[in-house]
Amino acid sequence: MEVSYRFVERVSAYRRMLRKLLSEGTTRVYSYELGALEGLSSAQVRRDLMTLGCTGSPSKGYDISAVIEKISELLDPPAGEGIAMVGVGHLGKAILAYATGRFANLCFSATFDSDPEKTGKIIHGCHCFPMQEMEEVLKTRPVAIGIITVPASAAQESAERLAAAGVRGIVNFAPVRLRLPREVFVEDVDITGLLEKVAFFARSRTQEGEGWT
Amino acid sequence: MEVSYRFVERVSAYRRMLRKLLSEGTTRVYSYELGALEGLSSAQVRRDLMTLGCTGSPSKGYDISAVIEKISELLDPPAGEGIAMVGVGHLGKAILAYATGRFANLCFSATFDSDPEKTGKIIHGCHCFPMQEMEEVLKTRPVAIGIITVPASAAQESAERLAAAGVRGIVNFAPVRLRLPREVFVEDVDITGLLEKVAFFARSRTQEGEGWT
DNA sequence: TGCATATTGTGAAATGAGTAACGCTGTGAT
DNA sequence: ATCACAGCGTTACTCATTTCACAATATGCA
Numbered sequence: 001m002e003v004s005y006r007f008v009e010r011v012s013a014y015r016r017m018l019r020k021l022l023s024e025g026t027t028r029v030y031s032y033e034l035g036a037l038e039g040l041s042s043a044q045v046r047r048d049l050m051t052l053g054c055t056g057s058p059s060k061g062y063d064i065s066a067v068i069e070k071i072s073e074l075l076d077p078p079a080g081e082g083i084a085m086v087g088v089g090h091l092g093k094a095i096l097a098y099a100t101g102r103f104a105n106l107c108f109s110a111t112f113d114s115d116p117e118k119t120g121k122i123i124h125g126c127h128c129f130p131m132q133e134m135e136e137v138l139k140t141r142p143v144a145i146g147i148i149t150v151p152a153s154a155a156q157e158s159a160e161r162l163a164a165a166g167v168r169g170i171v172n173f174a175p176v177r178l179r180l181p182r183e184v185f186v187e188d189v190d191i192t193g194l195l196e197k198v199a200f201f202a203r204s205r206t207q208e209g210e211g212w213t
Numbered sequence: 214m215e216v217s218y219r220f221v222e223r224v225s226a227y228r229r230m231l232r233k234l235l236s237e238g239t240t241r242v243y244s245y246e247l248g249a250l251e252g253l254s255s256a257q258v259r260r261d262l263m264t265l266g267c268t269g270s271p272s273k274g275y276d277i278s279a280v281i282e283k284i285s286e287l288l289d290p291p292a293g294e295g296i297a298m299v300g301v302g303h304l305g306k307a308i309l310a311y312a313t314g315r316f317a318n319l320c321f322s323a324t325f326d327s328d329p330e331k332t333g334k335i336i337h338g339c340h341c342f343p344m345q346e347m348e349e350v351l352k353t354r355p356v357a358i359g360i361i362t363v364p365a366s367a368a369q370e371s372a373e374r375l376a377a378a379g380v381r382g383i384v385n386f387a388p389v390r391l392r393l394p395r396e397v398f399v400e401d402v403d404i405t406g407l408l409e410k411v412a413f414f415a416r417s418r419t420q421e422g423e424g425w426t
Numbered sequence: 427t428g429c430a431t432a433t434t435g436t437g438a439a440a441t442g443a444g445t446a447a448c449g450c451t452g453t454g455a456t
Numbered sequence: 457a458t459c460a461c462a463g464c465g466t467t468a469c470t471c472a473t474t475t476c477a478c479a480a481t482a483t484g485c486a
Contacts, residue, residue, distance in 0.1 A: 169415025202382025
């Protein structure tokens with residue numbers, strides 16, 4: 001299916017919210033309810049659910065479990081895939097601690113660091129290898145996704161080595177824009193830029209009209 | 214000026230790149246050069262620079278310093294603004310370490326944590342206060358921006374207390390969607406969702422045509 | 427049973443972001 | 457001095473995404 005980036009983003013958020021609702025005992029939702037929770041219009045929600053192939057009923061809404069099922073069919077890898085984390089500083093540890101075990105068919109299979117204090121140890125349940133063994137390790141533990149949390153100066157090289165080892169998607173937290181072959185999907189996360197944006201819009205919003213989201 | 218979110222994002226990225234070029238001794242760029250570096254069309258770059266009020270010259274391009282100056286006028290707060298960080302775990306420390314001192318007129322003025330092991334100390338140059346003193350502290354150290362890196366269960370409450378204390382922009386790393394009055398600009402960063410998206414597009418791209426970005 | 431009502435499903439319109447295209451301008455070569 | 461040309465500034469257009477609007481439909485109640 002050819003779907004847009006924003007669509008995947010929303011759908012992932014739907015699933016998180018729907019799981020929460022389900023855990024609280026709710027079994028059905030209306031499009032306008034989910035829309036209000038996500039800050040979207042009901043039409044947007046209906047259209048997305050339609051794209052997913054979900055079908056609701058007037059006066060009962062959508063069955064939450066069924067929607068979660070459809071989203072999982074779309075988002076979750078059909079078979080197990082590995083994640084490699086390059087750089088196990090504070091940020092890397094934070095992500096490991098938070099994300100470990102949260103995905104279906106997607107788990108951390110190796111971490112890499114250049115610091116001998118860290119290598120050879122198990123960090124948050126995942127073995128940490130020295131940087132120079134990356135190619136070797138990735139032969140026996142193939143990974144689909146790489147997460148880069150090394151300093152800017154080491155990011156491009158790390159990315160190229162991951163790509164050469166067969167990684168097809170990279171989340172980059174280092175403050176540089178990675179240059180990689182097009183078949184590798186790269187998501188650059190610029191935390192500095194994030195703060196600049198929020199500071200800007202916080203200011204521009206200060207003088208605007210009040211109200212609630 | 215009424216500008217779009219994407220515009221601010223691009224402009225922030227331009228500045229980062231232009232500063233790097235400047236530090237390497239380059240003083241002028243063509244729109245197509247900057248575009249290639251950022252993965253954008255030259256038309257997009259020219260249009261953005263036009264919006265910023267920059268003017269270039271055919272056969273010499275744009276003066277990098279002048280563009281940086283214009284971007285800074287737009288993005289940087291006109292006077293000093295404070296940032297508060299709520300939650301000083303791995304993620305909080307990572308952001309503090311990386312972002313401290315990188316902004317013009319924007320600096321960390323307080324951090325908060327509920328762990329008595331951390332409170333009372335100076336972390337990455339910034340004082341850490343106990344959570345319950347937030348209101349009191351923010352009276353003497355007014356802040357414009359808040360960063361939330363607490364667990365999901367504490368995020369909404371933290372956000373409301375920040376908002377009540379006058380914060381006008383929040384970056385939320387906790388995996389919940391914050392519900393706040395509209396005058397507070399909220400940017401939710403969902404790291405789980407990020408990984409799901411990258412995993413999805415990595416898969417969908419695997420069978421596509423090759424080529425370079 | 428049949429009506430009233432609230433919500434779904436979806437074509438059509440509106441919005442908005444990005445691209446193409448082209449006249450204009452300044453530079454360097456002849 | 458004139459010409460050729462490469463890139464800027466800007467307008468018009470294209471295309472994707474979102475919203476509008478309404479017929480279709482399922483439920484509850486009289």
